[in-house]
Amino acid sequence: MPRSIRLAAYATLLVTAAAANGHGTQIEGAVVPGIRVQAQYDTGEPMAEAQVIVYAPEQPAHPWLTATTDHAGVFQFVPDPAQLGTWAVQVRQAGHGAMLNLPVLPTETVSHQITVCTNHLSRTQQWLMALAVVWGLIGTALFFYRQRGANASS
Amino acid sequence: MRNATHPNTLLTSTLLATALVSSPLLAGTLEFYVQGEDLATEGFQAPKLTKDGWALTFEQLWVGLDQVSAYQTNPPYDPQQGAPMAVIAEVSLPEVQVVDLVGQAASDHRVLIAEVEATPGHYNAMTWTLAPVDLPPLNGASMLLIGTASRDGQTLPFQLQTTDRITHHCGEFVGDERKGIVVAGEIADVEMTFHLDHLFGRADRPADGSMNQQALGFDAFANDQLEHRFSVQALHLGHVGEGHCRVQYD
Numbered sequence: 001m002p003r004s005i006r007l008a009a010y011a012t013l014l015v016t017a018a019a020a021n022g023h024g025t026q027i028e029g030a031v032v033p034g035i036r037v038q039a040q041y042d043t044g045e046p047m048a049e050a051q052v053i054v055y056a057p058e059q060p061a062h063p064w065l066t067a068t069t070d071h072a073g074v075f076q077f078v079p080d081p082a083q084l085g086t087w088a089v090q091v092r093q094a095g096h097g098a099m100l101n102l103p104v105l106p107t108e109t110v111s112h113q114i115t116v117c118t119n120h121l122s123r124t125q126q127w128l129m130a131l132a133v134v135w136g137l138i139g140t141a142l143f144f145y146r147q148r149g150a151n152a153s154s
Numbered sequence: 155m156r157n158a159t160h161p162n163t164l165l166t167s168t169l170l171a172t173a174l175v176s177s178p179l180l181a182g183t184l185e186f187y188v189q190g191e192d193l194a195t196e197g198f199q200a201p202k203l204t205k206d207g208w209a210l211t212f213e214q215l216w217v218g219l220d221q222v223s224a225y226q227t228n229p230p231y232d233p234q235q236g237a238p239m240a241v242i243a244e245v246s247l248p249e250v251q252v253v254d255l256v257g258q259a260a261s262d263h264r265v266l267i268a269e270v271e272a273t274p275g276h277y278n279a280m281t282w283t284l285a286p287v288d289l290p291p292l293n294g295a296s297m298l299l300i301g302t303a304s305r306d307g308q309t310l311p312f313q314l315q316t317t318d319r320i321t322h323h324c325g326e327f328v329g330d331e332r333k334g335i336v337v338a339g340e341i342a343d344v345e346m347t348f349h350l351d352h353l354f355g356r357a358d359r360p361a362d363g364s365m366n367q368q369a370l371g372f373d374a375f376a377n378d379q380l381e382h383r384f385s386v387q388a389l390h391l392g393h394v395g396e397g398h399c400r401v402q403y404d
Contacts, residue, residue, distance in 0.1 A: 006234065043364060060276065061335045086230065090328055094359075095349070097328035097396035101230040 007091055007100040008038045035102060036076040039069055039091040046073030050093035057085030057104075079104050182336035184224060184245050184272035185343035189264040190215055190255035193350040197301070205355025208372040212256050212301040217348065218287035219251040219267070221321070224277040224334065224344045231279035233325045233400040239281075243273045252287055255348065264345065272342075277334035278326040280394055282346055283404075284386070286317050296320075297386070303372055314375060314382050322346075322392045322399040329395035347393040353386070 039047040048071045056064035056079070069075045069091065079087050081104075089100045193202065198210040225231070226243040251267050258265045286296045295315040303310045327333040327345055336342045351359070355369030370384060392399055 041364075055332060061332050088230075088326075088332075090332075092328060092396055095351075095396055096398075098234075099230075099326045099328055099397060101232075103229075 006040055006042060007089065007098050009035055009089070009100055009102050032078050034076055034078040035087070035089075036074065037069075037089050037091070037100060039073040039075070039098075041096075046071070047091060047093050048073055050091050053090045053092075055088040055090070056080060057083050057087060060088065180274070180338050181271045182274050182338055183341045184270050184277060184334070184336055185266060185341060186222060186224070186247060186268040186270070187264045187266055187343055187345040188217070188219065188251075188253055188255065188347075189259065189262075189345065190348040190350055191263055194255045194348070195259050195263050198350075198354060198356075201358040202351075203357040204372045205357055205359075205361065205366045205369055206371040206373045207357055208303045208305045208354075208376070210301055210303050210354065210372065212299060214257060214291070214298070214300040215255040216291055216295075216298040217253055217255060218285045218292050218296045219253065219346070220283045220285035220287075222247040222251065222268075222282040222346070223280065224272075225279040225281075226273075226275040226277055227279045231323075231325050233323055233398060236323075236400055239279055239323070241279075243275055243277075245270050245272045245277065250285065250287055252289065252292060269341075272336045274336045274338045277336060277342070277344055280324045280344055280346070281322065282324075282392075283319065283321040284392060285319050303376065310376055312375060312382065314384060316384050316386050318386050319404040320386060320392065321402045321404065323402070324392075324394040324399035325397055327395040328397035333395075345395060347395055348391050349393055350391070352389045352391050353384070 037052070039050055039052075041047065047069055050069045050073065052065075052067045052069060052075045053063045054065040054067075054077060055062070064080075065077060067075060067077070075089075075091070079102075084104055084106055087102045087104055089102065091098060091100070194212055194215050197212055198204050198208065200209065203209055223244055223246040225239055225241045225245075227239050228242055229240060231237075231239045247268050247270070253265050253267060255265060260266075284296045286292065286294050288294055292298055295317050296319060297316045299312070299314045301312060303312055324346075329345075334342055334344045352365060352369055355366045355371050359366055368389060370389075375382060375384075387403055390398065390401065392401065
């Protein structure tokens with residue numbers, strides 16, 4: 001069977017660190033969610049040192065990141081959390097390649113905020129609704145008042 | 155008297171909406187290309203000889219293409235998973251295409267076979283069939299290769315063909331640039347790609363690699379073992395760039 005490519009992605013936590021300039025060294029770390037891609041041929045052979053191109057949802061035609069896999073065919077990155085949608089990772093080597101599409105969804109916190117916005121009314125919306133109800137009551141009263149006046153005059 | 159929406163107003167609105175949707179400003183163009191890469195236009199030349207050491211030059215390389223379609227799919231179609239395509243939009247070519255991957259190729263090895271107006275979006279999947287065509291020059295074949303082979307001072311003209319009918323279900327193009335993203339008023343393209351090294355193998359690739367293990371090479375044709383006919387089953391010639399396709403043999 002011809003060699004084909006398997007890409008697998010795993011959500012993972014990555015530790016990022018930044019070093020400051022100067023004589024001393026300062027390291028800051030943060031644990032952030034990231035994506036780990038494992039690229040291998042269907043023979044099980046890892047795609048070592050393969051070309052990687054990452055495309056972000058907001059500019060899908062332009063590479064967001066280019067890199068290479070390590071000796072085990074592994075590549076990992078942290079997507080921009082502001083860009084929700086489908087991230088695409090392309091891995092190529094020696095005339096063979098594959099594209100992996102990874103949906104990056106809102107975090108639970110963001111999702112909760114969206115749910116709150118769609119299920120509850122804001123203060124302005126509540127005032128507008130109250131005004132509409134009052135205006136409807138006034139209109140109904142005026143309608144019956146006018147009808148009664150018309151009947152009395154006839 | 156209260157105003158009601160006049161039927162003419164509704165009709166006018168509908169016509170306006172229809173005109174806007176069908177306006178070229180809201181549609182883009184999708185170009186369909188096919189190619190056999192440099193191995194078709196330049197042949198198998200050192201160091202890219204066949205796996206058994208033959209140099210090949212193609213004068214003509216005809217393919218029959220039927221039921222060619224490009225799709226916007228969501229989730230994006232993955233040929234390795236094989237789940238049905240979730241199609242959002244589709245662009246299809248109405249006619250069978252008979253293409254010479256050598257004689258009609260541009261300098262980038264590609265042949266433009268159609269330009270079609272397309273709804274904007276990402277055409278990230280394709281289906282197409284390598285199909286026998288009764289008309290000349292295929293005369294019932296789906297693929298016809300005419301050329302010359304040479305090795306160790308021996309030169310052999312050849313005419314090879316297959317009558318196999320194979321449908322390809324492909325995901326997104328894989329290559330130097332991302333393809334198939336149609337923007338209103340602009341042009342994008344999709345591509346069907348034939349990998350001839352899957353048929354003849356490559357001397358500059360590992361002999362024990364799966365591609366060379368499966369490829370037929372040219373010795374079998376040179377000694378008339380195959381009577382100049384071959385089957386592409388299990389060879390996986392059809393790709394989208396470097397991306398593999400799921401194949402179905404009819």
